[in-house]
Structure formats: structure tokens, C-alpha cells
Amino acid sequence: MDDGKLTEAAKEKLRLTIERIERLEEEKKEVADQIKDVFAEAKSMGYDTKALRQVIRIRKQDRQEREEAEAILETYLIALGEI
Structure with a gap:
């Protein structure tokens, strides 16, 4: 302008x-x-401030979305033999 x-x-x-x-x-x-x-x-x-930041990030998320993301993560880690 x-x-x-x-x-x-x-x-x-x-x-x-x-x-x-x-x-x-x-x-x-x-x-x-x-x-x-x-x-x-x-x-x-x-x-542990790194853990505190993670807790804060998790608490911002919708519970259902968080649980779905955790389930997918667990599936991937199992597939890779990490857990």
C-alpha cells in the first residue's frame, strides 16, 4: 500500500x-x-525438566488421540523388537 x-x-x-x-x-x-x-x-x-516438558505436552493432548498415538507407537516398537 x-x-x-x-x-x-x-x-x-x-x-x-x-x-x-x-x-x-x-x-x-x-x-x-x-x-x-x-x-x-x-x-x-x-x-527432571525433560520429563516435565513431556508431561505438559501430553496433558495438552486429547486423551483419545493420545491413547491412539501410544498404541501405534507400541505397535511400531514391538515390530522393531524394541519392547
Whole structure:
């Protein structure tokens, strides 16, 4: 878009949209830093952070979908002689 084709109202909406995205990006960074701190705290208490991340990922999944994926994984591992 050519700057000359935007009305003042459109320019203002664009500016506000960009500023809103920038604020949300900053909030996202702050939350990511907080999560990092919680993982560091968990590690200092002796928890395995890799396992914690896996538990969190699993808990986000739909139970039925997770069970189906686990069944397929088990089938593959059996076929490969891994279990």
C-alpha cells in the first residue's frame, strides 16, 4: 500500500494494531521468562525438566488421540523388537 492511499484513520488503526502486537510480543517474552524460571526452580528441586516438558505436552493432548498415538507407537516398537 502506498502511504498516500491511507487515510489518517487507517494510518492510526495500523499504528494501534502494530503497537498492540508489540505489547503482546513483550508479554509473551515475559511469560516465557517466567516459565524458564519455573523450570529452573523445578530442576533445583531435583525434577527432571525433560520429563516435565513431556508431561505438559501430553496433558495438552486429547486423551483419545493420545491413547491412539501410544498404541501405534507400541505397535511400531514391538515390530522393531524394541519392547
